[in-house]
Amino acid sequence: MSGGFVSAEEYYQTEVIPTPEGEFLELGSIALLPERRVAVSSRRGDIWICEGAYEEDLSKVKWTKFAEGLHEPFGMFWRDGWLWLTQRPEVTKIRDLDGDWRADEFVTVAAPWGINGNYHEYAFGTDPDKYGNVWVALCLTGSGAAADDSPFRGWGFRITPDGEAIPTVNGIRSPGGIGFNAAGDTFYCDNQGLWNGSSSLKHMKIGGFMGNPVGNKYASLQNVLKDPGTPESGSRIESERKKIKELVPPAVVFPHGLIGQSPTGVIPEQTGGQFGPFSGQTLVGEQTHSQVQRVFLEKVNGVYQGAVWHFLEGYRSGIVPLRLSEDGTLFVGGTNRGWAARGGKPFTFERTRWKGKVPFEMKEMKLTKDGWELTFTKPVDAATAGNPSSYQMAAWTYIYQKSYGSPQVDQAEPKVVKAEVAADKLSVKLTVEGRVKGHVHELDASGIKGAEGSALWHPKCYYTINEWIP
Numbered sequence: 001m002s003g004g005f006v007s008a009e010e011y012y013q014t015e016v017i018p019t020p021e022g023e024f025l026e027l028g029s030i031a032l033l034p035e036r037r038v039a040v041s042s043r044r045g046d047i048w049i050c051e052g053a054y055e056e057d058l059s060k061v062k063w064t065k066f067a068e069g070l071h072e073p074f075g076m077f078w079r080d081g082w083l084w085l086t087q088r089p090e091v092t093k094i095r096d097l098d099g100d101w102r103a104d105e106f107v108t109v110a111a112p113w114g115i116n117g118n119y120h121e122y123a124f125g126t127d128p129d130k131y132g133n134v135w136v137a138l139c140l141t142g143s144g145a146a147a148d149d150s151p152f153r154g155w156g157f158r159i160t161p162d163g164e165a166i167p168t169v170n171g172i173r174s175p176g177g178i179g180f181n182a183a184g185d186t187f188y189c190d191n192q193g194l195w196n197g198s199s200s201l202k203h204m205k206i207g208g209f210m211g212n213p214v215g216n217k218y219a220s221l222q223n224v225l226k227d228p229g230t231p232e233s234g235s236r237i238e239s240e241r242k243k244i245k246e247l248v249p250p251a252v253v254f255p256h257g258l259i260g261q262s263p264t265g266v267i268p269e270q271t272g273g274q275f276g277p278f279s280g281q282t283l284v285g286e287q288t289h290s291q292v293q294r295v296f297l298e299k300v301n302g303v304y305q306g307a308v309w310h311f312l313e314g315y316r317s318g319i320v321p322l323r324l325s326e327d328g329t330l331f332v333g334g335t336n337r338g339w340a341a342r343g344g345k346p347f348t349f350e351r352t353r354w355k356g357k358v359p360f361e362m363k364e365m366k367l368t369k370d371g372w373e374l375t376f377t378k379p380v381d382a383a384t385a386g387n388p389s390s391y392q393m394a395a396w397t398y399i400y401q402k403s404y405g406s407p408q409v410d411q412a413e414p415k416v417v418k419a420e421v422a423a424d425k426l427s428v429k430l431t432v433e434g435r436v437k438g439h440v441h442e443l444d445a446s447g448i449k450g451a452e453g454s455a456l457w458h459p460k461c462y463y464t465i466n467e468w469i470p
Contacts, residue, residue, distance in 0.1 A: 008312050011276070011359045011457075014352040016316065017053055017331075020063040026347040027333025029076035029085060030323035038323075039066065039083060040349060041073040043335055047083070047094075049101050053351065054329060067094055067103040074320070075125030075134075075178065086125025086136055089115045091159045112157060112165035113138055114150030119338070121150060124178045125159075126186065133158040135168070135204065137175040137188045140214055143404075144194045154215025156188070156204055167224040169248075171210030176287060177320065178204075179266030181297055182280045185304070189263035189284060192256050195231070197398020197406030198440075199263050200250030200464075201284060201295060203304045208248035211237070211400075233402040236410070238438025240400055249466045251304035252295055253398070253440045256405065259293060259308055259462055260286035262339060265322040274328030276354040277363060277377045283311070285332065287318035290343035292332065292352075296364045300467040307365040307443075307463040317341050317348040329353055359457040360450040365443070369469045371416070371432035372443075379425035379451040390447030391416040391430065395439040412436045425451060440464050 008014070019025040025048065029041040038053045046068045052061035066083070075086035082093040083103075090111035097104040113136075115121050122139040129135065136157045141149045156169040173196050178188040186204040190196055195212040202210055209228040219227035228246040232239075241247050254263055264285035272279050282295040294311035297304055317334025318341030324330050334341070334348035364375040384390050393414040398406035418431035428448075435441065446459040 008314065011355055011357050012312060012352050013355055014312070014314065014350055015058060017050070017058055017349045017351055018061055019347070019349050020048060023048075024347065025349065026335035026337055027321055027349055028072060028074045028335070030321045030331050030333055031076040031078050031083065032323060032325055033078045038331060039076060039078070040333060041070070041076050041085060043072050043337065045070040045072065047073070047076075047085075047103070053331065054325075054327070064101045066096070066101060067106075072122070074122060075136075077127040079128060084109070084134065086123050086134065088121060088123050091125060091134055091136065109134075110157075110159045110163045110165045113152040113155070116141070116148055116150050118142055118148060118150070120174070121153060122175070124175050124188065126178050126180065128161075129158075129180070129186065130184055132161040135178060135186045137172055137178045137204070139172070139174050140212070143174065144214060151221055152215070152218050154212060155218060156210075167222045168206055169204050169208045169210055170215055170219065170225055171208075171212050171228070172215070173210075173212040176263055177265035177285060180268055181282045182268040182270055187251065187266050187282070189266060190250075191262055192405045194402055194404055195400065197400065198256040199254045199261060201252045201254070201263065201266070201282075201308070203248055203251045205248050207246060209244060209246035210248060231400060233400070235400050236397055236438060237400050238397070249303065249438075250464060251297060251466075252306050252308050253462070253464045254293070254308055255408070255440055255442070255462055259310065260289045260291055262287040262289075262318070263293070264320045267322045267324055269324065271324065271326060271328045274326070274354070275324060275330065277358055277361075283322060283324070283330075284308075285319035285322050287320060287339050288341055289313070290315040290318055290334065290341050292319060292322065292330075298366060300367060300469060303467045305367070305464050305466040307461045309362065309461045310458045312352060315343050315348060315350055316345040317343040360452075360454045361457045362445065362461060365461060365463050367463070367465065367469055368429065371430040371435070372463065373427055373429050374445070375427045380421060380428065381449040381451050381453070382421045382425060385425075385428050385448040386419050386421045387447065388416045388419050390445065391419065392444040392446075393432065394442045395434070395436050397436075397439045410436075410439070412439060414441060435465060437465050437468060
């Protein structure tokens, strides 16, 4: 593939986990249970329990159907003997009372939003946050405004352990997944479309406006969040932030086609090195390109921004849920119904493990007053890494508009004018002229080599600047 994207097989091993024979297991959620069991939900409303998903011989996995008749669950976790899940109409908890690993009791925790059967009314839910709350991101009814809109579509809620539903954000369009970063803050992936020039990872800041005004009309149904108003179509996010104080800019824009085009599940990498050298970062699923991307996030002036890299590819279907265990086993689930995917298969359940070999890779890209500081997983070759011509940059933004998506606009050509290699050769400070606030900045570091002569595994990344270093 172009852009230096190479196979992960040298560093990571991916294996297919056999699914129940004859079942169409389009995965929407994955949860880790006691005794090394793994629960998965299907888009057709079934929940299955898998035993043996961690074992070397995957041909011996055993499946038990735990529940059926649910409504497309996207988000599931285990807590205190209950399996909690977010499905289209509600947040639900389910438990087994007699020890046969089949559900006996179903309890509605909260159902504050509307639903009418429109294909687009997906609901995505998180694990509990540090207060025990489940965060929910709701798709609009239809891709845009629809005649049969349901209440609170395009909103985000926190559902407390006792079932209170707290309106938390508005302005969502079409989430593909929701989760936390390593700091415990909540993020979701919004897909390209109306008022979204390109797909992006967005911080669900309490009280924030996520950018799509279609659901603002539901502000009158509650007294927590106000209607932030309608942005000017044809403007730019950076300009509208000055007018609408609640507007939260995308933390990291995923340039359409360059870094996937349908981001989904969001999980923190907190294995402490069990899954490679990227602990503390955020992993994001990709449905259309059947990939997993890697994100570095930082806060500048209280606003999230950062960079995204390609990471893992070659999965057999479009990735939606991700789940990373403490031992460094990444479970992924796939589906392509309604959403075509490179993987080609209608569904998949797979696991990926790090093979122990460290790739030569950009690890972090931190904004500085004069440019960026790059850190690496292995020492760089000082001659190439210290040469400004080893780095090429481009920058652009997107039209903020009510019509679907946007081309790249307002192109700029930032230039690396100085590259200073640290004494340990694990970082390089770049002085860059021509950076633009509100733009995506593409960095191509193909010209640098590792100290051992190797090329970067993924030489391109994309950093979104929302704030300057004070």
